[in-house]
Amino acid sequence: xxxxxxxxxxxxxxxxxxxxxxxxxxxxxxxxxxxxxxxxxxxxxxxxxxxxxxxxxxxxxxxxxxxxxxxxxxxxxxxxxxxxxxxxxxxxxxxxxxxxxxxxxxxxxxxxxxxxxxxxxxxxxxxxxxxxxxxxxxxxxxxxxxxxxxxxxxxxxxxxxxxxxxxxxxxxxxxxxxxxxxxxxxxxxxxxxxxxxxxxxxxxxxxxxxxxxxxxxxxxxxx
Numbered sequence: 690x691x692x693x694x695x696x697x698x699x700x701x702x703x704x705x706x707x708x709x710x711x712x713x714x715x716x717x718x719x720x721x722x723x724x725x726x727x728x729x730x731x732x733x734x735x736x737x738x739x740x741x742x743x744x745x746x747x748x749x750x751x752x753x754x755x756x757x758x759x760x761x762x763x764x765x766x767x768x769x770x771x772x773x774x775x776x777x778x779x780x781x782x783x784x785x786x787x788x789x790x791x792x793x794x795x796x797x798x799x800x801x802x803x804x805x806x807x808x809x810x811x812x813x814x815x816x817x818x819x820x821x822x823x824x825x826x827x828x829x830x831x832x833x834x835x836x837x838x839x840x841x842x843x844x845x846x847x848x849x850x851x852x853x854x855x856x857x858x859x860x861x862x863x864x865x866x867x868x869x870x871x872x873x874x875x876x877x878x879x880x881x882x883x884x885x886x887x888x889x890x891x892x893x894x895x896x897x898x899x900x901x902x903x904x905x906x907x908x909x910x911x912x
Contacts, residue, residue, distance in 0.1 A: 693910050695888050695896070696871055700905035702847040704791065705838055705870065708800035708807055710742060710857035710878045712784050713814035717777030722770045726763075730755060743858025745801045745831040768803050775813040781877045783893030788817060790898050795906060797821035797841040799854075801831055801861075821845055833863035838870060853908065862887070873908075 709715045720738050727737045732753075741749050746764040788796065797819050800807050804824040811818055823841040830836050835849070842849040854865030857875045862885070865872040872887040883889065888910070890896065897909035 695873070695908040695910050696853075699871070700901055700907045701853050701871070702795070702851040702905065703842065703845045704796045704853050704855065704906060705841050705849075705865075706796065706798050706855045707743070707857060707861045708798050708802060708810065711781065711855050711861075711875045712788075712798070712816055713778060713780050713810060714878050715778050715810055716742075716878055718771065718774040721776075722767060722774060726767060726770075730758070743801060743832055743856070743860035745825045747825070748801075748831050768806055771802075771806055772809055775809065778810055778813040780814045780816055781875060781892060783896070785815060787893035787896060787898065790900075791906070792900065792903070793820055794845065795900075795904070797823065797845055799823045799837045799841045801825055801837075833860040833867070835864045835868035838864055838868035842868075842870075853906075 706712050709719065719741065723738060723741050724734050727734045746767050747760050750758065750760040750763050798807065798821075800823070802810065802824060803826055804822065807822060807824050808818055821841055821844045823837050823844070825831065827840060828836045838849055838854060842852050849868040849870045852870040853873055854868065854870040855873050855875055856862045856865050857878060862872060862874060874883065874885050874887050874889040876883060876889050876891050895911055897911050899907045899909070901907055
């Protein structure tokens with residue numbers, strides 16, 4: 690069976706990727722560290738952990754509004770702990786080869802992690818650092834707001850409406866939608882099926898990639 694177009698009749702200027710859960714799996718390390726933090730603060734760990742994914746640490750802590758807790762200090766401490774725990778970090782299946790097939794100036798990573806942590810995790814997963822990496826420090830308003838995706842597209846010299854956003858978490862998907870980009874959902878780390886109107890894949894091995902005239906990107910689903 691021939692490959693079919695993922696977005697019929699469309700080509701794109703650039704691809705914008707979330708990192709955790711989208712290009713690599715860091716769920717083991719993140720939940721170890723956040724779980725200990727939540728327990729120290731008397732939170733229901735099992736109920737709390739699903740809320741941490743896809744958003745900046747400082748925004749997660751601010752949302753809790755815990756008495757006597759400084760969100761900036763706590764977020765910095767959590768990041769430091771995460772910097773020293775790379776256990777279980779690995780690339781999403783097919784991600785390494787898929788990224789290798791993209792022109793260097795046609796893709797970016799847009800993550801809620803800080804720059805230093807993003808680079809450490811990418812190295813641990815054996816993934817490249819792109820020319821454009823938008824991280825937590827680069828925006829004042831994180832996901833689910835679209836600022837980070839607008840910034841990444843701008844740095845690539847394109848508009849978000851001419852991009853595809855790859856995401857895994859609800860906050861990131863909402864940010865991609867709000868940016869005006871097309872969205873692909875990566876379900877590799879999902880424990881439960883996700884209802885979404887967007888194309889959903891388990892791994893990048895399911896995607897066919899072609900570059901038109903050295904610039905325009907066409908995505909297909911392998912038949």
